[in-house]
Amino acid sequence: MKTDPVPQKCFALVTETYAPQVNGVANTLGHLCRGLLNRGHQIQLIRPAQSGEHPGISNGPELLERRVNGMAIPRYPELQLGLPAGNRLRAMWKRQRPDAIYLATEGPLGWSALRVARKMGIPVISGFHTHFQQYADHYGVGLLQQPIMSYLRWFHNRTQLTLTACPTQQKELMRAGLENLVLLGRGVDCERFHPSHRSTNLRQQWQAGENDIVLLHVGRLAPEKNLLLLIQAWKEALETTDHPERLRLVVVGDGPMRAELQKQLPDALFTGWLNGAELASAYASADIFVFPSIVETFGNVVTEAMASGLAINAFDSAAAHQHIRDRFSGCLAPVGDAKQFTCNLLWLIDDVEGRRSVRIHARHRACQLGWGPVIDRFEGYLSRAASGPAKMTRATHARDPRLKPGSSEPRG
Known part of the structure; x- marks a missing residue:
């Protein structure tokens, strides 16, 4: 049965990394952003300026890109950690208020976006893209593993939903005390990789x-x-x-x-x-x-x-x-x-x-893992968040029982 198209909306995506950087998070967000644009939504992309770039705004007809100040991440010099940008985000969202916000990273930039959004009453969902807490031992700061996890738990539990990559990650995060977890999944381009x-x-x-x-x-x-x-x-x-x-x-x-x-x-x-x-x-x-x-x-x-x-x-x-x-x-x-x-x-x-x-x-x-269904879910989570948390939660669970926290899908 054909479903009605989702009404066009304005969504903000906040991330520390994006193409042309080469990593899994940038790859995933590129697919999600292009998918929403192809469906007629407006996107505000907020990210740190990378090497060779300057902070500022690039304004297209459907994509508004806001580059903020950043600093190099230790041992990850090719990446910039976004610095807090609360005043800029507040001014930006007063001019054009997004219907919902997606936080892909939990650093200072994501923290400031969460703080501003909650004060302005803008719905926020988040994604768990990187196991920062598991990296602690490898970089000589193992004592910080628990504080990092405590912060991540605090951060994500203040968003309406946290989107996970796979069922095993969902179960790990549930055990760590994260709430309102749902499966987003990932796709693969089987024409590009052939x-x-x-x-x-x-x-x-x-x-x-x-x-x-x-x-x-x-x-x-x-x-x-x-x-x-x-x-x-x-x-x-x-x-x-x-x-x-x-x-x-x-x-x-x-x-x-x-x-x-x-x-x-x-x-x-x-x-x-x-x-x-x-x-x-x-x-x-x-x-x-x-x-x-x-x-x-x-x-x-x-x-x-x-x-x-x-x-x-x-x-x-x-x-x-x-x-x-x-x-x-x-x-x-x-x-x-x-x-x-x-x-x-x-x-x-x-x-x-x-x-x-x-x-x-x-x-x-x-070949069974196209990006289309992943973008469908992403669009649905953002659109239902824009409609209010109570309606979003009921709709999410009614839409597909397999997406309840802790659920999984058949293995291939």
Whole structure:
């Protein structure tokens, strides 16, 4: 049955990161913002000015972009932490009051936006995009983990809803005391990421023949990404496989661990950051995707690799938990079980038919994960927030019982 279109509204999106920055949060927000614009809504995008930019306003017919002052995040120099901008936001929202606000980040900029919105009576929902509290140990501030979580709980519980990436994250946040959690999910562009982008020329640049096996890792090269396991698994693969000369390792991305990784993995190829057609070709030209991270809120790179037809080797969490069946559409190890993670990688390397079957099923599952339904949900949450919290809550639960806090959807 055809549903009536949502009346056009004005929504404000507040975030620390946005394209052309390369990370999962920027990628997700880009899809959500474009989706709302394509449906005729007006968008106010509030974010810090990045390197080479100046604070100010870019005003288009449907998209008003407000860049505010920021400061570099320690060990993340490519990102700017948005500074409080309460006065500017108050003046902006007095001139054009948004129907609802989405807070994608919880830093000083998000805090000031929440404070102003509550004083002005503008409905606010939020999203949990980054496990900042889990990063504390990796950056030598483990004692701050509990205070960070307390702040995040305080922040999100003062918004009408908190949108989560996947059911496992939803359950973790419920245990941490966050309330009013609903599933947003993530999509993947299966035309952009497609096995047809496989390139013989690129594989030749990687010194990989047609029968060689290319292992690929894509992501930020940082301590919290558990990359010591990538080193360990690669070395064990070279030592135990019958044909180590047929193995290649390609690492896409950059970050503070790059120099150490290059030292530990002298036979690997490091490309730096890739995007667009170059990234799609890199995915499709590999064979196995190796993803040892256990701190992801979702892990967009997992579904991008699946859409590209790769065999995924990951831990049983976030996107991998939600969309992969072990030894069917990928390989899953219990979270933290490094031995099983490495055993799974060796199986994918040695079992040609098993790897081929996994790749086929991974692509099939990814093709069920378009962005359309995700944008539908996002638009619905914002529109119902604009109608008032009581009406929003009833409508949300009546619309789809699977979106109740703690619910999940069938795994692929």
